[in-house]
Amino acid sequence: MTDTAHPTAAHLFDLSDNQLRARASLKWSTVEPDVLPAWVAEMDVMLASPIIDTLQNALLRHDAGYPGESDDVVQAFTSFAHDRWDWHIEPDHISFHVDAATAASKLMRHYAGPDRSVLIMPPVYNRFYDWLAGSGVKPVEVPLTDVPNGGFFDLDGIEAGLNAGTKVILLCNPHNPLGRVFSQHELSELAELAHRYDAVVLSDEIHAPMVYQGVEFTPWLTVSDAARNTGIALHTATKSWNFAGLKCGIAIRSATGPWPAELDPTMTRTDTGFWGLLATEASFRDSRPWIDTVRAHFQEQTQHLTKLVAEHLPGVTFHPPQASFLAWLNFRDTELTEEPADYFLREARVALSPGVNFGDAGRGYARLNMGTSTERLERIIAAMGVAWPPR
Numbered sequence: 001m002t003d004t005a006h007p008t009a010a011h012l013f014d015l016s017d018n019q020l021r022a023r024a025s026l027k028w029s030t031v032e033p034d035v036l037p038a039w040v041a042e043m044d045v046m047l048a049s050p051i052i053d054t055l056q057n058a059l060l061r062h063d064a065g066y067p068g069e070s071d072d073v074v075q076a077f078t079s080f081a082h083d084r085w086d087w088h089i090e091p092d093h094i095s096f097h098v099d100a101a102t103a104a105s106k107l108m109r110h111y112a113g114p115d116r117s118v119l120i121m122p123p124v125y126n127r128f129y130d131w132l133a134g135s136g137v138k139p140v141e142v143p144l145t146d147v148p149n150g151g152f153f154d155l156d157g158i159e160a161g162l163n164a165g166t167k168v169i170l171l172c173n174p175h176n177p178l179g180r181v182f183s184q185h186e187l188s189e190l191a192e193l194a195h196r197y198d199a200v201v202l203s204d205e206i207h208a209p210m211v212y213q214g215v216e217f218t219p220w221l222t223v224s225d226a227a228r229n230t231g232i233a234l235h236t237a238t239k240s241w242n243f244a245g246l247k248c249g250i251a252i253r254s255a256t257g258p259w260p261a262e263l264d265p266t267m268t269r270t271d272t273g274f275w276g277l278l279a280t281e282a283s284f285r286d287s288r289p290w291i292d293t294v295r296a297h298f299q300e301q302t303q304h305l306t307k308l309v310a311e312h313l314p315g316v317t318f319h320p321p322q323a324s325f326l327a328w329l330n331f332r333d334t335e336l337t338e339e340p341a342d343y344f345l346r347e348a349r350v351a352l353s354p355g356v357n358f359g360d361a362g363r364g365y366a367r368l369n370m371g372t373s374t375e376r377l378e379r380i381i382a383a384m385g386v387a388w389p390p391r
């Protein structure tokens with residue numbers, strides 16, 4: 001059933017603290033009762049109604065076995081990619097996995113060269129470090145440059161890493177935590193380098209459905225021939241439609257690029273979460289009004305946050321993201337000397353993600369989750385403001 005009625009953000013995010021504290025998932029259930037959580041990337045939102053209907057129907061059918069046919073979910077995803085990003089994907093170039101993490105780990109294990117290393121560009125999604133460790137590979141860190149102004153590839157540093165033998169680049173685009181959407185030009189430069197050094201690019205694009213209006217997202221496999229020859233893309237609906245616990249990762253190849261046999265759909269058919277797969281189909285096919293409302297809300301939250309930070313946290317800066325619901329707050333030019341997330345948890349009872357979790361390049365920063373109502377975002381920043389400047 002298509003969700004034709006445009007839900008409003010005021011309605012979708014209208015959940016009280018008590019309702020959210022009753023949730024058993026990670027963000028709210030693991031903080032103290034007086035703490036406002038703004039850490040892990042879960043949203044304080046109601047699920048899209050087509051997802052609820054799909055899951056309720058599965059429950060009513062007592063239907064919780066292994067995943068069956070995937071033609072419909074493949075069709076849902078390929079149409080979404082075509083309509084939103086002008087990306088033409090062959091149906092048999094897709095396979096489903098437990099989640100993005102599992103697919104990435106398999107790929108890193110497969111493609112890491114003799115030195116068992118993978119190149120990452122911090123500050124970057126904290127769990128990349130765990131994925132690498134779990135895959136038995138070591139990080140080669142090439143920090144993004146000029147992070148206060150958005151974050152850019154250090155092409156010389158990347159070339160040095162590839163020249164030293166690293167065979168895999170784990171790219172994050174749209175970027176967590178910076179919210180950066182890399183341009184076609186930037187990506188094509190990276191693709192040329194990867195191609196020259198015969199490296200594989202794993203492009204984690206799971207935040208892409210939340211790219212803001214007016215921002216162009218270029219999927220890796222549409223960047224250039226060099227990108228197609230080097231890349232595998234990772235997508236999910238679970239992040240953007242907020243059902244990470246249901247599990248479903250999507251890996252996409254090109255006709256000319258790398259693709260190990262263990263990622264083939266015939267091998268991974270029953271790997272993914274069955275309900276995750278059902279919800280993924282309901283997302284990409286039937287829940288476009290929901291994601292459009294949600295991403296417009298995040299775009300507005302970004303503008304609102306700029307004003308709130310200026311008012312309550314003078315001296316703190318952040319570069320407005322172009323996608324998703326994460327803000328990378330910069331405390332480096334302030335008097336705060338301790339880890340910002342520790343300080344605000346103790347003094348403001350607000351839980352942020354510590355910047356250092358995103359690599360050494362994250363020291364002096366904290367990641368704020370603004371995937372909540374405007375009212376709660378205001379309360380979070382006001383609470384931080386009471387503890388500001390540091391005593």
Ligand SMILES: Cc1ncc(COP(=O)(O)O)c(C=O)c1O
Binds near residue numbers: 098100101176236
């Ligand atoms: C960039 C990025 N990749 C992957 C994930 C996790 O994806 P999954 O739950 O499918 O492993 C996240 C979660 O926030 C993320 O931000």
